[in-house]
Amino acid sequence: DAKTTQPPSMDCAEGRAANLPCNHSTISGNEYVYWYRQIHSQGPQYIIHGLKNNETNEMASLIITEDRKSSTLILPHATLRDTAVYYCIVRASTGANNLFFGTGTRLTVIP
């Protein structure tokens, strides 16, 4: 699976949009971009995933650049409960089945 690069930490004011970037410049055509988050002492929580089109669900939006070498997870109105480590994962549709979690971005939502 392609390697991803994320900033180690970010802050966001409560109520504002949180934009979390991820670089995956070596992504190949059959690899999806997944986002998970892990709130302290809990298991990872699935957020969203996409292949090349932008995606939106009740939790977040995923914006993937046209060349697919980077993406941004957007939490439109961050709350204190969104404080967590956010992981960007690139994963092929075939082959290895496990997820490779890097170090992620620690998002702190500030009151």
Next chain:
Amino acid sequence: GAGVSQSPSNKVTEKGKDVELRCDPISGHTALYWYRQSLGQGLEFLIYFQGNSAPDKSGLPSDRFSAERTGGSVSTLTIQRTQQEDSAVYLCASSFSGGEETQYFGPGTRLLVL
């Protein structure tokens, strides 16, 4: 709840003892995964089941670690002769099938080996 459940939630054991960790996947999910997360570290893949068979055991760190799955549902991860470095959170995930299907995680079992 219809999520992945794990038991026990916490386990404290003495070095050298054996432990068994249980995972109940989401009903109907054929794929099941075990990961572990040491303090302050990322997730480390251990083993993947498709049905009752384990096509990928590449992450098991030593022969003290084993896992089985029966009836295509519940899975048990067994650690024999536990060592202090086995202390970690052991996470289970399941997905509808393998491949790119989304994995959903349980809350984990926190294992402390004294």
